[in-house]
Amino acid sequence: MKLYDYLPSGNGYKVRLLLAHLGLKHERIEVDSNAGGTQTPEFLKMNANGKIPTIVLDDGTVLPESNAILYYFAENTAFLPEKRIDRAQALRWMFFEQYSHEPYIAVVRNWLHHPELLTPERKARLPDLKQRGEKALKVMDEHLATEPYFAAGRYTIADIALFAYTHVADEGEFDLKKYPAIQAWIGRVKAQPGHIPITQG
Amino acid sequence: MKLYDYLPSGNGYKVRLLLAHLGLKHERIEVDSNAGGTQTPEFLKMNANGKIPTIVLDDGTVLPESNAILYYFAENTAFLPEKRIDRAQALRWMFFEQYSHEPYIAVVRNWLHHPELLTPERKARLPDLKQRGEKALKVMDEHLATEPYFAAGRYTIADIALFAYTHVADEGEFDLKKYPAIQAWIGRVKAQPGHIPITQG
Numbered sequence: 146m147k148l149y150d151y152l153p154s155g156n157g158y159k160v161r162l163l164l165a166h167l168g169l170k171h172e173r174i175e176v177d178s179n180a181g182g183t184q185t186p187e188f189l190k191m192n193a194n195g196k197i198p199t200i201v202l203d204d205g206t207v208l209p210e211s212n213a214i215l216y217y218f219a220e221n222t223a224f225l226p227e228k229r230i231d232r233a234q235a236l237r238w239m240f241f242e243q244y245s246h247e248p249y250i251a252v253v254r255n256w257l258h259h260p261e262l263l264t265p266e267r268k269a270r271l272p273d274l275k276q277r278g279e280k281a282l283k284v285m286d287e288h289l290a291t292e293p294y295f296a297a298g299r300y301t302i303a304d305i306a307l308f309a310y311t312h313v314a315d316e317g318e319f320d321l322k323k324y325p326a327i328q329a330w331i332g333r334v335k336a337q338p339g340h341i342p343i344t345q346g
Numbered sequence: 347m348k349l350y351d352y353l354p355s356g357n358g359y360k361v362r363l364l365l366a367h368l369g370l371k372h373e374r375i376e377v378d379s380n381a382g383g384t385q386t387p388e389f390l391k392m393n394a395n396g397k398i399p400t401i402v403l404d405d406g407t408v409l410p411e412s413n414a415i416l417y418y419f420a421e422n423t424a425f426l427p428e429k430r431i432d433r434a435q436a437l438r439w440m441f442f443e444q445y446s447h448e449p450y451i452a453v454v455r456n457w458l459h460h461p462e463l464l465t466p467e468r469k470a471r472l473p474d475l476k477q478r479g480e481k482a483l484k485v486m487d488e489h490l491a492t493e494p495y496f497a498a499g500r501y502t503i504a505d506i507a508l509f510a511y512t513h514v515a516d517e518g519e520f521d522l523k524k525y526p527a528i529q530a531w532i533g534r535v536k537a538q539p540g541h542i543p544i545t546q547g
Contacts, residue, residue, distance in 0.1 A: 233409055240413050
């Protein structure tokens, strides 16, 4: 199968990390989404929404959306909880990640890494985005103060989804020292068998 | 069980609509999120992320995030596909909804309905949000030009998630006449047995 990916992307890293845990071989195709690589006619024909990661299965089936890809590969493995309510709680944190976390923590990191993206209009929005990102980290830290992981009491795709951008939040000038429970959880995630860093393709 | 909800919310409506299809009784508690109802100490104690809809099951379990709630109630019913790849595709469209659709189509509708929310800074962002909302509608319209529904060839929670804000997109000044496949799909969704309108609590 093929994984259309962009190495600095936390959304791409989620999929790389789960595939590494599961030992699933794939061809990785690098697409620079900041340079318009996901907006070409060829890419849009495959995924009209123009985003990586996108998986193409061996039978040609196209599956975009990082968290849907995580769900697909996690089914019937230890990375998706067995109990119905735990599966729903894992998804609850994955929707939280895409709505209340990624649009602030990932977006600020991307803008700060690519000064050409930081237009005056975006620069003016930075304080608001930073504040919303801090709120997401606070919600995570409160949960992790009493729970080792996000769902089912163990490491699941909810942790993979939230780890991807949280562990590099400092690259968006978020100070993780303020969140001790998150720091401890990052240590637990990194200690999982088969863990790979975001820099590994 | 209890559903913390806000009648004008499409996210709340998703849950109301699925519970109506399934005939599941619940106590609905109205919380005006535009007036700070989700930011009180009591509400934040239940859901630290401060958002409706939030479900409290009879055993006291709290489950926020509209699309995670849809997933929970749809499991083992006709509203969640049986095949693994179809389940993943349903979730793919639900993540698309929360990341690429709701932040534009729902947010513009809410701001235009509540002039007090439309600060000068937000007003300046309207053209960008409108453009991103149009893109989401175009992606949906292209899919629906060749498929009757979003996943598994039939009405599922992916349709419920996308229907909620799409069918009232005109309230955010999005012109659905430009999207004939979406209009036909809206007709198919409204014809489903047990359908209720967004105005019904």
